Amino acid sequence: MNFHLDADQTAFQQEVVDFIEQGLPDGWDSEHESFAEALRIERQIMTRLAAKHWLALPWPKEFGGLGASPMQQLIFNEQMAYHGVPGTMNMGVAWVGPVVMLYGRDDQKAQYLSRIADGSDLWCTLYSEPGAGSDLAAMQTRAVRDGDDYIINGQKIWTSFGHYADWGWLAVRTDPDVPKHKGLSTFAIKMDTPGITIRPLVNMAGTHEFNEIFFEDVRVPAANLVGEENRGWYNVAVGLDFERSSIGATSNSRRMVDDLVTYLRTEKPRIDNAVKHRLVDEAIGVALLRNMAYYIASRQEKTGIAPTREAQMAKLFGAELQQRIAATALQVFGMEGQAHRPVSRAASYRYGLLRSVANTIEGGTSEIQRSVIATRGLGLPRE
């Protein structure tokens, strides 16, 4: 493992920093008046990233990426997350595209991939259901073959960005009479297909990020089945591995700690020693997380495979660290930290704390992550 960037990596890091300083649309980092405005800017950022082939940076060049190495991805993710640039968390790039590359037909690759890489299409992920989250294979939404179509009926929930996605990456039950992991299939579905109803769910931080989505006799062409019928569980599992190995994206935690330290140094507010000590613990956590990310990237660079156990550990540690930092930030700002945005800059920490609750749920809860690390990572017995 090498902690030092070589000359090419240093040059790439500088290129990314220059782009953040000079290449982004005006006002990208100010408070937006509406969600629609935030989304407009985010899509502008995606278009500019796509022009540099950075939106799908790790993808092969033939599909619109740059075939970037794990270290380049880490450098890119770190800088984007540290500076809080939106538009880089893209499900189409992170797991839909990679699964289509592995299991999709050539015509599907041609139809979906370039429009993800150039920022034309946004995708959402339709996995979770009211009765299937941690136990994802228990999903009940049905797809029944009817001529050249499948007909979909059921409900999905917690669908992030489903209200502005162009396409949905959908997992459904195609065979109810076999063990639950064996009767699932994955489809690409246009989100404006008749019979789809999208209802907003507002989270405890007061923002509309996710939705519940109802399917009533929705016809999806059989040609949109990705991979083999009833082998969808493998597509989902591979996709979740891609989701949990997004290295470097947690460096917004480092930014929060740096900002808090700068604030305390310059404003010199009176704070309890216990709060300072907590901040020291968070700074240590941030350094540890960064080392984990570099370790994962350097292993992946050497072996070509992301080390699953370490990636799971980084996801778990990073999510819990973010919650601790958000709580410490509120202690630093005291009463002011509890104000609603946009009253003061401290108020964004209030939002951060409320939003951070979801960190240990989305993409797999901490309990599930610990169980997977215990059994698959450490080889501990299941019961």
Ligand SMILES: Cc1cc2nc3c(=O)[nH]c(=O)nc-3n(C[C@H](O)[C@H](O)[C@H](O)COP(=O)(O)OP(=O)(O)OC[C@H]3O[C@@H](n4cnc5c(N)ncnc54)[C@H](O)[C@@H]3O)c2cc1C
């Ligand atoms: C912000 C956010 C965004 C999301 N976006 C999406 C999305 O875009 N698409 C999508 O499909 N889903 C999405 N989800 C859903 C997410 O994947 C699920 O919420 C998550 O997998 C947990 O499932 P659940 O909510 O059904 O909770 P449950 O599975 O019901 O779990 C409830 C509690 O029980 C614990 N538990 C469950 N089983 C076990 C076990 N075997 N051992 C120990 N403890 C257990 C859990 O850890 C948890 O604490 C999102 C969730 C959040 C919070």
